[in-house]
Amino acid sequence: MIKSELIEKLAAENPHLFHRDVENIVNAILDEVGDALARGDRVELRGFGAFSVKNRPARVGRNPRTGEQVDVGEKYVPQFKAGKEIRERLNGH
Numbered sequence: 001m002i003k004s005e006l007i008e009k010l011a012a013e014n015p016h017l018f019h020r021d022v023e024n025i026v027n028a029i030l031d032e033v034g035d036a037l038a039r040g041d042r043v044e045l046r047g048f049g050a051f052s053v054k055n056r057p058a059r060v061g062r063n064p065r066t067g068e069q070v071d072v073g074e075k076y077v078p079q080f081k082a083g084k085e086i087r088e089r090l091n092g093h
Contacts, residue, residue, distance in 0.1 A: 003030070037078055047085040054079045 001009075003026065011022040036043045037053050044050040058074040082090075 040076075045083070047083050049080055049082040049086055052079050052081070053077070 007019070007023050007026050010026065011017065011019045014022065033043050033051060037051060040053055042050060042052045053076050056075050056077055059072050061070050061072045062068065063070050
């Protein structure tokens with residue numbers, strides 16, 4: 001599901017809300033999650049899962065085409081851990 005499909009589904013399920021309001025709400029939620037992760041905070045949505053940021057330290061990698069060593073800089077990557085309810089829904093419990 002992409003963001004526009006999520007907005008359409010929520011708008012259809014909530015006909016009392018204007019489509020633009022649903023879109024603004026979805027965008028606001030995603031912006032807040034992104035801002036929190038950019039600050040290094042953890043975002044937990046009970047029953048759904050938790051987003052966090054993981055540090056990957058600098059390392060020496062290899063170019064697979066040439067075999068040449070390449071310095072790979074430090075970076076931060078988002079990480080998601082599914083909550084218990086989502087895991088159970090996925091596994092049919």
